[in-house]
Amino acid sequence: MRLDKFMKISRIIKRRSVAKEVADKGRIQVNGKLAKSSSDVKVGDVLKIQFGNKTMEIKVNELHESTKKEDAQKMYEIISETRTENVN
Numbered sequence: 001m002r003l004d005k006f007m008k009i010s011r012i013i014k015r016r017s018v019a020k021e022v023a024d025k026g027r028i029q030v031n032g033k034l035a036k037s038s039s040d041v042k043v044g045d046v047l048k049i050q051f052g053n054k055t056m057e058i059k060v061n062e063l064h065e066s067t068k069k070e071d072a073q074k075m076y077e078i079i080s081e082t083r084t085e086n087v088n
Contacts, residue, residue, distance in 0.1 A: 001063050003028065003047075004037040009067055010075040012049065012058070022049070046079065055082050 001009075007019035020037035022028060027050040028035045041047070045060045057079040064075065 001041050002037065003030065003035055003039045003041050006041045006060070006063065006075075009064060009072065011069065011072040012056075012076070022051075027051075047076075053084050055084070056080070 003023055004016050004019040007013040007023075008016040013019040013022060023035055023037040023039070026034055029048040030039055030041065030045055032046075032048075035047075041060055041063070043060055043063060047056075047058050047060065049056045049058070058076045059079055060076055062075045064071070067075065
């Protein structure tokens with residue numbers, strides 16, 4: 001499954017166009033390698049995602065073509081979530 005589609009269906013990022021933009025700006029890694037929005041995601045992959053001052057590391061558990069809101073979180077598990085503080 002494409003990375004941008006996984007991000008949308010799992011509801012990590014609400015819109016596919018936003019997921020594509022985040023990936024193409026180099027803010028997502030798949031198994032330690034920089035990923036594009038078209039990168040392939042498989043069960044067992046570890047994604048590292050940077051959102052502004054937050055970094056999430058997640059493991060892909062399931063892949064679905066579509067999902068209900070309640071089932072979306074079963075598609076992944078959060079390994080770590082860290083915040084970086086802005087120092088002025």
